[in-house]
Amino acid sequence: MLDYILRRLALMVLTLFGVSVAIFLLLRIVPGNIADILFDSAGMIDPAEKQQITKDLGLDLPLVEQYARWIGGLAHGDLGYSYVSEKPVLDEILPRIPITARLAGLALLFAVCTGVPFGVISAVRQNSWLDYILRVFSLLFLSMPSFWLGLLVLMAFVNWFGILPIYDKAPPTWGAFALMLGVPAATVGLRSSALIMRLTRSSMLEVLRQDYVRTARSKGLSEGAVTFVHALRNAVLPVITTIGIETAFLFGGLIVTETVFNIPGVARFLVEAIRWRDYPMVQNLVMFIAVIVVMVNLIVDIAYMFVDPRIRLRA
Amino acid sequence: MAPVLEVSGLTTVFHTRTGVVRAVQDVSFSVEAGETLAIVGESGCGKTMTALSLMRLIPMPPGEITAGTVKVAGTDLLTLDEASMRKMRGSQIAMIFQEPMTALNPLFTVGRQIAEMVSLHENVSRRVANDRAVEMLQHVRIPAPERRAREYPHQMSGGMRQRAMIAMALACKPKVLIADEPTTALDVTIQAQVLDLIDDLRKELGTAVVLITHDLGVVAETADRMIVMYAGRKVEEGTTKDLFADPCHPYLQGLLASVPRLGASGSQRLREIPGVVPSLSDLPKGCAFADRCSSAIGKCLEAIPPLEQKRPGHSAACWVT
Numbered sequence: 001m002l003d004y005i006l007r008r009l010a011l012m013v014l015t016l017f018g019v020s021v022a023i024f025l026l027l028r029i030v031p032g033n034i035a036d037i038l039f040d041s042a043g044m045i046d047p048a049e050k051q052q053i054t055k056d057l058g059l060d061l062p063l064v065e066q067y068a069r070w071i072g073g074l075a076h077g078d079l080g081y082s083y084v085s086e087k088p089v090l091d092e093i094l095p096r097i098p099i100t101a102r103l104a105g106l107a108l109l110f111a112v113c114t115g116v117p118f119g120v121i122s123a124v125r126q127n128s129w130l131d132y133i134l135r136v137f138s139l140l141f142l143s144m145p146s147f148w149l150g151l152l153v154l155m156a157f158v159n160w161f162g163i164l165p166i167y168d169k170a171p172p173t174w175g176a177f178a179l180m181l182g183v184p185a186a187t188v189g190l191r192s193s194a195l196i197m198r199l200t201r202s203s204m205l206e207v208l209r210q211d212y213v214r215t216a217r218s219k220g221l222s223e224g225a226v227t228f229v230h231a232l233r234n235a236v237l238p239v240i241t242t243i244g245i246e247t248a249f250l251f252g253g254l255i256v257t258e259t260v261f262n263i264p265g266v267a268r269f270l271v272e273a274i275r276w277r278d279y280p281m282v283q284n285l286v287m288f289i290a291v292i293v294v295m296v297n298l299i300v301d302i303a304y305m306f307v308d309p310r311i312r313l314r315a
Numbered sequence: 316m317a318p319v320l321e322v323s324g325l326t327t328v329f330h331t332r333t334g335v336v337r338a339v340q341d342v343s344f345s346v347e348a349g350e351t352l353a354i355v356g357e358s359g360c361g362k363t364m365t366a367l368s369l370m371r372l373i374p375m376p377p378g379e380i381t382a383g384t385v386k387v388a389g390t391d392l393l394t395l396d397e398a399s400m401r402k403m404r405g406s407q408i409a410m411i412f413q414e415p416m417t418a419l420n421p422l423f424t425v426g427r428q429i430a431e432m433v434s435l436h437e438n439v440s441r442r443v444a445n446d447r448a449v450e451m452l453q454h455v456r457i458p459a460p461e462r463r464a465r466e467y468p469h470q471m472s473g474g475m476r477q478r479a480m481i482a483m484a485l486a487c488k489p490k491v492l493i494a495d496e497p498t499t500a501l502d503v504t505i506q507a508q509v510l511d512l513i514d515d516l517r518k519e520l521g522t523a524v525v526l527i528t529h530d531l532g533v534v535a536e537t538a539d540r541m542i543v544m545y546a547g548r549k550v551e552e553g554t555t556k557d558l559f560a561d562p563c564h565p566y567l568q569g570l571l572a573s574v575p576r577l578g579a580s581g582s583q584r585l586r587e588i589p590g591v592v593p594s595l596s597d598l599p600k601g602c603a604f605a606d607r608c609s610s611a612i613g614k615c616l617e618a619i620p621p622l623e624q625k626r627p628g629h630s631a632a633c634w635v636t
Contacts, residue, residue, distance in 0.1 A: 211417040217372055218412075219432050219483070220404035233422050309467040310421060 001305070001312070008301065012294050019290040023283055024067050033059050034083045034277045057083060070283060080280035084273075089284050093266065097288075100258070100265035104250055106185035111192035111246065116232075116239065118193075119200025123235075124227060126205060134197065141194035146253040150187050150260035157183070167263045184261045188253040192246045199242055204235040237308055244300035248293045318345035319523045320369075320408075320491045325383035327361075327368045330376060336596045338364040340547045342383075346523040348490065351514070353526045353538035353555065355570075359592055361547040362527045366493045369525070370410050371400055388490055406436040409484035413496040415476035419468040425476075426452070426464025429483045436487045451482035455512055474505035478512065485516060492517070493525045498533060510537050531574055535559060543567050546603035547595055549622065553629035563631035565608045602634070610635050 032040070035053040054060050058069065073080055079089035122134045141149075157164055171177040207213065208231055216230040251267060258268035266285060273281035305312040327339040339361045346352045354362050367373050369385050371392060385392040387407050392400060412418040419428060429448035434441060445464070452460035455478040468476055477497060484492055494513060498506035514537055517524050526538055534541055534555060541558055543551040543566065551564040562568045569588040590607035593599060599606070605615040614634045622632040 211412060211414055212420040214372060215412060215418045215480075216420065218370055218404055218410045220401045220406065220435055221431075222401060230420050234420070308422060309424075310469050313467070313470070 004305075005298075005302070008298055012298065015294055016287065016290055020071065020283070020287060021067070023286040024070065025063075027277070027279055027282055028063060030277070032277060033057075033279070035059065037277060070280070074284070074287070079284045082273075082281050083278045084276050084281070089280050092269075092281065093285060093288065096264060096266045096269055099263060100254060100267055102181065103185055103188065103258070103263065103265060104247075104254060106181055107189035107250060107253075108192065108243070108247065110186050110189035111196055112243065114189075115193040115196025116200050116236065119197040119239075120204055120227065120232060120235075122197065122201040123204035123208065135201075138194040138197045141190045142198070144191070146188060146191060147256040147260060149190065150184075150257050153183060153187050154260065167261060184257050184263060187261075188250060188257045191253060192250060195246065196239055196242060200235060200239050203238050204231060207231045207235045210234070233307065237304065240300055240304050240307065244297040247296040251289050251293070317347075319348045319388055320346040320525070321384070321386040322369065323384050325365065325368055325385065326381045327364055327373060327378060328381055329378050331596065334596045337547050337598060338378075338595060339368055342542075342544070342547075342549050344542050344549070344552065346491070346525060348523050349517060349521045350540070351517060351524040351526055351538045353528060353534040353541040354544060355528060355531065355534055355541055356544035357529055357570075357592065359595070360544045361595075362529075362544055363495055364547075365544070366410065366495050366525065366527055369491075369493060370404060370408060372410075402436070405432055405484075405489065406487045407489050408491040408493065409487070409489040410493040410495065411477070411480045411484045411497050414500050415473050415480055416468075416500065418480055419476055421468055424465055424467055425471065425479045429464070429479070429486050432483050432486045447486060448482075451486050452479065454485075454516070455479070455482040457482075472505075473501055474509060477501060477505075477509050481509070481512060481516070485520065485522070488520055489522065491523045491525065493527070495527045496529070497526075499528070499530070506533070513537070531559075531570065543570075546593055546598060548603065548619075548632070550604070550633070551629075551631040552622070553626075557626070557629045561626075561629075563625045563629065563636045564604075564633050565610055565636070566604050567631075569607075602632075 033054070034057070035050045038053070039047070039050045058066060061069075070080070079093075081087065082089055082092055085092060118134050118138075122131045125131050154164065167180060171180050208227075210231075213226060213231050216226045221230070254265070254267040255271055257263070258265045259271060262268075266288070270282065270285045270289075272278075273285065322345065323343040325339055325342045326337075329336040329338055342361075342365055344352060344354075354365060356362050364373070368380055369392070371380070373380065380393060383393065387403065390403070390407075392403060392408070395403065419425065423431075426445060426448040429451055430441070430444035433439060433444040433447045437444075439447075449460045449464045452463055457463050457475060457478055463471070463475075463479075468479075471479065477500075481497075492513075497513065498509050501509060510533060513524060513526075516522065526533070528534060538555045540553065541555050542549050543558070543564065545564075545566050551558065551562070551567050558567060559571065562571055566588070569586075572586045573588065575585055588607055593603055593606065599616070601614070601616040601618055602608070602611070602620050605611040608615065612635060618634075620632045620634045622630050624630045625636070
């Protein structure tokens with residue numbers, strides 16, 4: 001087991017290396033750097049100054065050297081300075097992490113806590129009107145882009161309640177606090193919830209046909225025990241894997257949702273950094289997200305081993 | 316002695332889009348404590364559906380038990396509400412299935428699955444239930460039962476899993492054990508061991524065993540009495556000895572003739588029954604076997620033959636014999 005985890009960690013390093021190269025190159029392929037942007041759009045600086053900025057930031061160096069500098073710094077815990085604010089990247093990112101982490105965690109929690117039970121209900125009541133309704137809604141939520149959904153949610157709030165669940169550092173009441181966190185989290189998590197619901201449903205239908213479910217019934221167990229003890233535990237195995245994959249997708253939704261709801265988290269910050277071609281900021285933020293996604297997937301795989309003895313005992 | 320399992324007029328149908336499938340029709344039999352009754356027939360003749368009807372494990376809908384009684388020690392299972400029926404399953408009437416590879420839950424240890432049965436029906440502590448699980452594993456002759464109880468199904472061989480299934484089914488000492496093709500998925504050598512085990516436990520615990528199989532060799536070795544099913548109906552019943560020596564129904568005659576025999580010359584073709592079983596959703600008006608029967612007469616196509624006593628303790632449903 002320890003062996004397995006070590007092997008996985010080694011693979012993680014490889015994955016992160018790939019991500020670092022990809023994000024580094026992608027950023028340089030995108031036309032323009034910070035000096036161009038300052039020069040072109042704002043007209044704030046003259047050509048000589050532009051040359052100087054490019055040189056100061058090391059943007060005239062060969063790509064390999066630029067990459068080596070970044071990774072070298074990263075290895076020493078030096079994330080560099082933001083081109084825009086000129087503050088250390090770490091100081092910029094750190095205070096924003098808890099905001100995004102809380103939102104992402106809540107979104108995932110929402111997705112699992114709604115997706116799995118509705119999936120089970122849908123499977124147990126297969127082909128009932130309840131099943132049809134759940135399936136139609138899940139398909140709807142799955143097909144809805146999250147920026148549009150976010151706007152719809154905002155509009156609905158304004159229309160019906162006359163308020164906006166806007167981010168506030170110190171919300172006045174507990175209700176406002178719950179609203180402020182819950183609404184964006186549900187907006188981001190809805191897609192994952194729909195996906196998890198559909199997956200749980202199909203997996204559950206598959207499992208309910210298995211011989212061991214019939215065996216469980218033949219023992220005299222109640223339908224509840226058969227469904228939740230014997231069937232569900234088998235049915236969540238593919239769902240656990242999906243949670244890992246969904247974490248990556250979640251960040252895509254977070255970027256949009258943080259923007260729509262004006263939440264000062266990491267994801268929205270990333271978009272701004274990209275707009276300014278703030279290389280150190282973007283590179284390190286993407287690496288940070290990649291580390292989280294990879295870690296979540298590792299945790300998911302370990303969780304999988306705990307649930308399924310066939311995997312655990314082979315590893 | 317009063318029979319511990321009494322089935323009479325059991326009829327199970329399935330409502331499907333293409334019509335009503337008559338899986339079990341008017342089947343009656345009884346089994347005494349400590350007796351083995353075999354239900355014989357080819358695939359699709361309603362053996363397993365009969366067994367599942369006894370346990371009330373037919374998926375409803377589309378299935379429905381439309382008539383009959385199933386009495387276990389005098390209690391009619393078909394009139395019980397679901398909660399009372401659950402109390403009967405496992406404690407009074409238990410079942411083992413054909414596929415030991417898939418019949419146990421892959422995520423729980425074998426010991427836990429047996430202990431679950433015990434704690435469900437008996438008011439005992441978890442510890443007692445676990446001890447009983449180990450005891451039952453020992454009872455079904457699994458070596459190192461303490462260790463095996465902590466293992467998962469995938470760590471065991473097919474034969475051992477089937478023993479574990481038997482241990483689970485008998486953990487609460489049910490009055491009736493239904494064994495649905497318990498050895499079909501196993502190696503021949505393991506088959507004999509498992510059959511011996513069921514037989515020994517039957518003698519020891521006085522369990523009534525309903526053995527469902529298509530293997531006439533298994534029947535000859537283990538069953539006291541047998542019933543033959545064809546297209547959802549019982550067509551012949553009697554002691555195993557009688558039926559093997561002197562089958563009345565042309566179907567059983569055909570089945571017995573198709574069994575390969577040692578000493579038969581190698582060039583001789585195995586005898587088979589021509590034709591196929593009719594569809595259960597479109598049964599003929601007369602005898603369901605008439606189409607395949609070499610001795611069929613006009614009457615066979617007109618009316619379903621009633622089950623009548625041909626000899627003492629031996630009845631068959633055939634107009635001709």
